[in-house]
Amino acid sequence: MNPLRFSARRLSTAVAVLGLGSVLAVPSAALGAPLDAADTGSAASTASAQQSSPQLLAKAQPDECFAGIGLPYPAGPPCATGKTKVNQAYLWGMTRVGKMLWFGTGANVNCLTSGRALRNTTPTVNDDWVCEYGESQVAKRNPQLPPILGDHRQPRLYTYDTRANKLTEKTDLIKAASTDDANRLQTTAGIRAAGSFGGVALLGGPALGTSVNLFAFDTDTGAFLGSRNFPMYGNIRHFTVAGDALYAGVGVGANGGERGNVLRWTGSKSDPFAFTVVANLPAQAADLTVHQGRLFVTTWPGSDAELAGPTAGAVPPPPSIAAVWMSPLLASGAPGLNPEDSDGWQQVWNVSAYEPDPVVARAYALGGLASYGGFLYWGTMHVPMKATTVHMATYPPADEAAAQATIQNTQRSISIYRGRNFGSHFEKVELLYGSTELPAYDPAANGGAGAWALQSTHQTPKFGPAGFGNPYNNYTWKMVVAGGKLYVGTMDWSYLAKELGKETATELGLPQLADELAEAPMAAAGMRASALPDAVYGGDLYAFPSPTKPATTVDKTGLGNYLNYGIRNMVADGPTLYLGMANPMNLRADPTDDVPEGGWELIRLRGY
Template identity: 65%
Template sequence: MYQYDLHTGQSVEKTALVKNAGPEHANRLSSTAGIRAAGNHQGVVLLAGPALAQSINLFAFDADTGAFISSTTMPQYGNMRHFVVADNVLYAGVGVGANGSAGGHVLRWTGDKTNPFSFVEVADLPAQAADLTVHQGRIFISTWIGTGDDGLAADGPVAGAADVLAGIWMSPRLADGDPGLTPADSAGWRKVWDVSEYEPDPTVASTYALGGLASYGGQLYWGTMHVPLKATYTHLLRYPPVDEESSRATIQNTQRSISIFRGRNFGLDRQQVDLLYGATELPKYDPAANGGAGAWALVSTNNTPLYGSGGLGNPYNNYTWKMVVAGGRLFVGTMDWSYISKDLGNQAAQQLGLPASAAATLSAAPVLAEQARTRENPPATFGGDLFVFNSPWSPAEVVDNAGFGNYLNYGIRNIVTDGTDLYLGTANPMNLRTDPNDDIPEGGWELIQLRTRAW
C-alpha cells in the first residue's frame, strides 16, 4: 500500500503501518490476495481486496494524517472492485461468494474515522457489481458473472439464464425519498440492458462480463469483458468436438474482442442503445444442425457499429477495464492479451486434452476469427491500450497502444483523474522480468501520470 503526494511527487509505502499495528492486522494483510478497490470520503481512505477465504479484507487510513486506523474482514462478501461518490455519499459494489459467484450488492458507507467499516446494503443483485458510475441522478453499475476472474473457467450460468447474464443495472433516483440510496431501495434497481441484446450465441453470452462505464455527453458508455479463451473452454465442454475440424471451428467461432456501447433514456419507451465498436454479425452454434452433429453460422447481432469493429482495431483487446472523463474527453483503458497468448494457448490445450497442434490455433484464435469475419489481418501489438473520445460525436482515437513504453503492461487496469490529468494503474504480472541488462522491459505494475493538456 502506498501514498503518493501529488504536490511533491513522492511515494511513501504504508504497508509497514498495517503490519506493525498488531498480529490481527498483519495476518489479515497476508491473507489478502490483492488490493482491488480504493475509496476516499470524509477523511477516510478505504482499501479493499479479496481474501483467501472467499471473503474481502478492508483497511482504513486517515486521509488527513496518513495514519493507519484499522482493518476488518467481511466474510459475507467475496469481491469488491470499485467505489464511487454520489451526492456526497460513498458507495461500493461487491460480489457474494467466491469471486461473486452467488450474486452481488451495492453498499452505502455509513462510517467515519471512529467507525470506518460501517456499511448498509442498498442493492440486491443476481450478479456481482463490477464498476459503477453516476449518470443523470442515478447510479448505474455493470455486472460480472462470478466464474473465474482472470483465468480459464468452465463453470458458469446456464446458457440463456438472462437473470444472471452480464448487464447494466440502474438505481432508483438518488433524490427520491430519503437522501441517497437506503436499504429500502435494495429491490428497486432495474436491469436496463444485458449481453443477450447483442451476443447471439447463448453459451458465449454466458461467459461475457461488463467492465468500465462512464457518463459522457448526456449518455452512458460501457464496454464488454472477455476472459481469454473462457468462451472457447466453456463451449468445448458443453459441446465436445467430434473431430479436429469441429474443434478448430469452435476455437475460431467463440472468440470475442471488446464491444463498446452507449445508451440514453434508460427505463423509458424511448430507450436507445448504440453499438459504437463491435460486429453486425457473430457466429452462433446450432447443436441440432447437420442431423445433430452441430454447425456454426453467422447471424445478426441486431446492431450496426457506428465507428468500427470489436477491439477498436485490435482483436486481442479483451477487457474494457476502465472509463473516465477528464477535460471534456472520455478515456477508455483496455487489456491486450497478445503477449500472453502463447502461454494461454498451451495451457488451454493441455486442460482440454487437445493435441499440441491446437495450442497454436488457440494462441492465434482472435486474429483467425477476425480474418474469417472481415478478411482483415490486423497486426498484433503487445501492451495495453488507452483510447480517447474527444467528443460525444467522434470515434475513439489511440492515445497509446503499447503499454506506455513497456509492452509488459498488458492492460490499463485503473484510471484516476485529477482535473485534466490522468493517473494510470497498469496490469503487469510479468514479475520475473527483472534483468535491467536484457532487451526486455521490466515486469511489475506501474503508476503513470498522463498530462492530457500536453496534447
C-alpha cells in the same frame, strides 16, 4: 528491448495471468496465523516535475531472490546468487484525495488465480515468471497453507503526492497497529478496490478465504484507522462517489459468484467500517458510476471456478449473464440510496442483446463504465479461451474439424456501447465498436450433429469494429473522463497469444491446432495473420474527444512497457490522468537486458 519475443508457459498459468478473480479458498485455521514471508521490497519514485507525459511516477521494485523451484531464497536483493524477482504485479485499487493518490497492490496474481481457479499446483518457470505453489518457501514455512497459495505475498499500500512527486509506503502502519491488523493484511489476496470520502480512504480486497478485508486511513493526517473482515462478502472491485455518499460494489459467496450487493458507506473517522445494503443484484458488481441522478452498475456473472470444472461436493453457480443495472433516483425519498431501494434496481441491458450464441454469452463479463456527454458508456470483458473452454464442455466437438470450428467461432474481443434515457419511452442504446453479425451454434442443425452459422446482432457499430480494430483487446478494464475526453483502458493479450495457443492446444489434446488457437482472434475478425503488427504488445489507451467523434488511439504499447498488458485502473485530476498498470512478469527484473521490467507501474498522462 525485443518486443517480438514470446515466452514458453503452461496453459493454466497463461490463462490465469489474464487477471481472473482471485478470491482464494483456504481452511479457516490458516487465517489466524501470519505468513512467514520475506518482506523487504519497496517501490521507487522515478519521475520529476520536469518530465513530459507520459511519466513513470513509481514502479514495483525487486523484493526477493529466486534460485530455483523449491530452493531457499538467497539473501537480497541485491541478489549475489539466483535471479532477482519482483512479486508485486498489479496496481489494483486506487483513489484520489486532492493531490494525494492512495493505492494498493496485488502480488503474483497470475499464480494465485491459476491455483485457485484452475487447481494447478504443478510448479512452472519460464523467462517471464515463476509459480512455485507448494514448493515455495512460504508454503514450506506455513504447512497450513494450501499449495495453491504458495505464491501469495503480502500486498502493499502507498500514497503518492502528485504535487511533491513523493511516494510513501503505508504498509508498516498496518503491520505495527496490532496483530489482528497485521494478520488481515497478510491474508489479503490483494488491494483490489479503493475509495475515499469524508476524510477517510478505504482500501481492500478479497481475503484468502471467502471474505473481504478492508483497511481505513485518515486522509487528513495519513494515520491508520483500523481494519475489518467482512465474512458475508467474497469480492470487491470498485468504489464510487454519487451525490453526497460513497458506494461500493461487492460479490457474495466464493469469489463473489453467488450474487451481488451495492453498499453505501455510513461510516466516519471514528467508525470507518459502517455500511448498509442498497442494492440486491443477481450477480456481483463489477464497476459503478453515477449518471443523470442514478447509480449504474455493470456485473460480472458466475464464478471463475467453471474454468476448472466442478469441485467435489460443490453446488455449481446458477447461470447468470452480464448486465447493466440502474438504481432508483438518488433524489427520491431520503437523499441518496437507502435500504428501501435495495430491490428497486432495474436491468437496462444485458449481453444477450448483442451476442447471439447463448453459451458464449455466459462467458461475457462487463467492465468499465462512465457518464459522458449525456450518455452512459460501457464495455465488455472476455477471458481468452474461456468461451472456447465453456463451449467445448457444453457441446464436445466430434472431430478435429468441429474443434477448429468451435475455436474460431467462440472468439470475441471487446465491444463498446452507450445509452441514454434509460427506463423511458426515449431509451436508446448504441453499439459504438462491435460486429453486425457473430457466429452462433445450433445443436439441432445437420440432423443433430450441430453447426455454426452467422447471425445478426441486430446492430451496426457507429464507429468501428470490435476491439477498436485490435482482436486481442479482451478487457474494457476502466473508463474515466478527464479534460473533456472519455478515456478507455484495455487489456491486450497479444503478447501471450502464440504460446498460449500452443499450450491450450496441448491441454485440449489437439496439439496440431496450436497455430489456429493463437491466431483465432484474427481469423474470427477476418484478418490475415500478418494484418496485426507483432510489436503492439501491451494494454491500449483510447480517448473519445467528444460524443460525436470516434475514439483516437493514445497508446497501444502498455504506456512504454509492453509487459504492461493492461491498464487496470485510472483516476483523473482535471485534464491529468493517473494510470495503474498490470504486469505480473515477476522474473523480468534485470534493467541491463533488452526486455522491460515486470511489476506494477504508476503513470501520469497530462492533458492529452
